[in-house]
Amino acid sequence: MLKRSHKQSSVPILGWHEYGALPELGVSLIRIKVDTGAKTSSIHAEDLEVIKKGKNEYVKFTLHEGHRHKIKTISCQAKIVDRRSVSDSGGHQEKRYVIETSLILGNQVRTIELTLNNRGTMRFPMLLGRKAMEGFLVNPHKAFQLGKPDEQLIKKLRKG
Incomplete structure (x- = not known):
């Protein structure tokens, strides 16, 4: 028999989907599906174009706040x-570009790896993979446990 602790956990608890922000990419609010089956996080991106800057390669791409509704x-x-x-x-393999960026979940900030791919037909524009959810617990029966991303953190981390 499992004993239940009456102590509050200091570990943040994610629901099966959450709100997040990607301030370095200019995204103030995005719906995220928490996916413990995925190792790396992924986001819906369109119009991918690789450019070279010195010895480094960059990718230009388009994101949509509001996902399929394309609000912004x-x-x-x-x-x-x-x-x-x-x-x-479905078990199909494809090569994807990987970038690093800051993610805000509630008042938590972390740098995550994010693959860019076409998720246009999916309900959620972003998946949160296991690497990005280290230090969190997941309650698959709940949603939006951390609330909307902290606006002060978004302003602080936004580029430009």
Whole structure:
């Protein structure tokens, strides 16, 4: 028999989906599906174009706040940190660009790896993978446990 602790956990608890922000990419609010089956986080990106700056490669891409409703189109650019073979839920492999960026969940900030791919037909524009949820617990019966991202943190971390 499992004993239940009556102590409050100091570990933040994620629901099966959450709100987040990617301030370095100009995204103030995005719906995220928490996916313990995915290792790396992923986001819906369109119009990918690789550019060279000195010895480094960058990728230009477009994100949409509001996802399928395309409330706001955001032009982004980020340094490519890797190209990685990723398996989708159907077992199909594809090479994806990997970038690093800051993610805000509630009042928590962390730097995460994010693969860029077409999630246009999916309900959520972003998946949060296991690497990004280290230090969190997940309650699959709940949603939006951390609330909306802290606006002061968004302003502080936003580029430009």
